[in-house]
Amino acid sequence: MRPDKIKSIVKSDFFIAALITAVSFILVLLFCDIKYETGDDPIVEGILSGAFNGEYNPYMLFSNVLLGYVLVFLYSHTVNISWYFVNLMVMGILSVFTVNYICIKKNNRVVGALFAVLATVFLSNDLFILPTFTKTAAAAIAAGGLLLIEALFTTSAKTSSPPKPSASRIASIVLACILMLSGSLLRFLCVYLVAPFVALMFLLKVMPQWKDEKNVRIVLTRAGCCLLILMGLFSFRFIGIFIRNQSPEYKSFYRYNEIRAKITDTRKLSWDDYEKEFEANDLDVLDFLMFESWNFTDNDIYPIERLEEVGKIYQSTFENSAHPVARVIDAFLPPYFLMNPVFMSCFILGLVAVAIDRKSAGRVLLCFLGLFIMLCVFLYIGRYPYRVVYGLSFSLMVSILSCVSMRDIPGKGMQKALILLTAVLAAYQVPTYIKDQSYKDLPYNEYIIEANDIFSGSSAYDGIKYRYVITAADPYQNMIKHMENDSEHYYLCDFWTIIQGSFYYFSPWERIPLNYWNDNYFCLGGITMNYPDNQECWEDNGIDGLNPYKSLINDNVYVVDNHYTEVKFLYLREHYYTNVKIELVDVIDGFSIWKFYLE
Incomplete structure (x- = not known):
């Protein structure tokens, strides 16, 4: 390759964006301990890798079965690698690269580098170091939406007309579609989280072009393309739902899972708030504790119709707990959920954007207004964990980046200030690479x-x-090795005792072995309640798949529980065995092992 060709590649927007992204990811690989943020992801990974029954399963808990089929193909043709985790990493890398590419392409090199470094510093940690499917899906959809809007509607400096098709623009549109599709397959609900910001980017791009009658037809045509892409995302969702509904057992599970979420994911209040409604429906405080601890897995005691009633109680009680406006205001004051670097970086970006392009001030304010409205929506429904706030903040950042374009080279004073700010942001990231060992x-x-x-x-x-x-x-190694080496017993682990700890024993890059949960232990309750493979796993170990609490007295069953042992004991006495007894067997790595038996 000729030197001038190499030089042009090195100076290209693509190369610089790729370099910034690659350096960031390599630093994470070298200096950070990469792990899942929640226990949901390793459970999904275990389903794909056949940990329940030795068969790779595409029916992911929260994702489209079409994505599951792709991952199962990779699992079945390789060994050891966790393709679920690799997929999260690839989507995260492409999302950060896309944002960096737009930053550099739209602005002069000084401003573009600043924006790219800012985006990488504040967005990449949650995608590279502490990923979870909700954050990754939201980032992919938002980055894809930004790239699509920029490719279709950004005007050139010489004309107000939309850009003409070119190979690079077509490639950008293809990558945008891949990102949005992969994000929607991973977590479709993130489409609703990100879509308002993509719509705002679209309107802010289109409105100035709409004034020129010559552009109307072109704008409408490309807006139609955006609509077709959106319809495509919904089409893939409906295809996935259609496929999973062909299996009666999985159709039943996904219905059960939706009802379960109305109980477990609704913002919680105290027993006093629920007492009247519970008693009116022949439920008591023991039932309340079973719901709060995600232990309502017995189908005979808590059939799906019963759970549907309970879900309505939870939702109505939360909605009636305070006036909607008061509920939103109470959540905003004090706004602890906003005290994170990703959200605060949006203010930095907004201030810098207005400082270098004062004409963008109105558009930037509209972006923040969009965030405020979306936050109010999630505060109103009581769902604002950090992973949701991250998705909203990522969307806000890309919408601000879409508003700003600074191609003119700033004055020397401004250049120095921007370079200094870039250096400060890079230095801010350095402590992240210093491990807390x-x-x-x-x-x-x-x-x-x-x-x-x-x-x-x-x-x-x-x-x-x-x-x-x-x-x-190797956390909890003594407990996990104890369960692995005990061939005489199967360990049913309380969901809240084990879900946010034990999975860190495994490297996220490596898949959970075939039949691992079948041979050793798994959660009693939690997000896999009524999941067919989970029920089969229990049946293989002599545990009633539909009513596992009946089997807690089996000779081969131990229960691992640090929080709700008494609740389980009282539940067994009330519904199954009046003469049940409980005995502490051992405490290993802080985990209490119990044996239920009959007197």
Whole structure:
């Protein structure tokens, strides 16, 4: 290749964006401990990798079965690799690269580099170090939406007309479609989270062009393309639903899962708030505790019709707990859920955008207004964990980037200020690469307690999670090895006891082995309640798949529970065995092992 050709490639927007993204990801690989943010992802990975029954399963809990088929193909033709996690990483890399590419392409090199560094510093940690499917899906859809709008509607400096088709623009549109489709397949509900911001980007691009009659037909045609792409996303969703509904057992599970979510995912209040409605429906405080602990897995005691009634109670009680406006205001004051670097970086970006392009001030304010409205919606419905706030903040950032274009080279004073700010942002990221290796300094038992305290709250932002080393420390190794080596017993683990801890024992890059949960242990209750493979796994171990609590007294069954042992004991006495007894067998790595038996 000729030197001038190499030089042109190195100077290209594509190369610079790829370089910034690659450097960021390589630094994470070298200096950070990559791990899942929530326990949901490793459970989905285990389903794909056949951990329940030795068969790769495409029916992911929250994702489109079409994505599941693609991943199962990869699982069945390779060994050891967790393709679910690789998919999250690839989507995250492409999302960050896309944002960086637009930053550099739309602006002069100084401003573009600043925006790209800012985006990488504040957006990449949640995609590279602490990923979860909700954040990754939202990022992919938002980045794809930004790229699509820019490719279709950005005007050139010389004319107000939309750009003509070219190879690079066609490639951009294809990548945009891939990102949006992959994000929607991973978590379709993120489409609703991101779509208002993409619509805002579209309107802010189209409105100035609409004034020129010559552009109307072109704009309408390309707007039609956007509509077709949106319809395509919904079409893939409906195809996935159609496929899963062909299996009666999975159709039943997904209906059950929707009803389960109305109970477990509705913002919680105290027993006093539910007491009247519960008693009117012949439910008591024990039932309330079973619902709160995600232990309502017995189908005979809690059939789906009963759960539907309970879900309505939870939702109506929450809606009537306060006036909607008061509920939103109470959540905003104090706004702890907004105290995170990603959200705060949007203010930095907004200020810088207005400073370098004052004409963009009105558009930037509209973007923040869009965020405010979306936050009010999620506060109203009571769903604003950090992963949702991250998705909204990512969408806000890309919508601001869409508003700003600074091609003129700024004055020397402004250049120096922008370069200094870029250096400060890069320096801000450095502490992220300094690992908190407490496991080397603390006694093992103290480290386990500290790690559990840090990672048990998956819905809130905590900066230490990104630096904290946990997977490399083999946490809970004594407990997990004990369960793995005990061939005489099967361990049913309380969902809240095990879900945010034990999975960090495994590297996210490696798949969970075939039949692993069938041979050793799994959650009692949780997000896989009524999942067919879970029921089959229990049946293989002599546990009633539909009513597992009946089997807690089996000779081969131990229960691991740190929180709701008494609730389980009282439940068994009330519904099955009046003479049931309980005995503490052992405590390993802070996990209490119990044996239920009949007197």
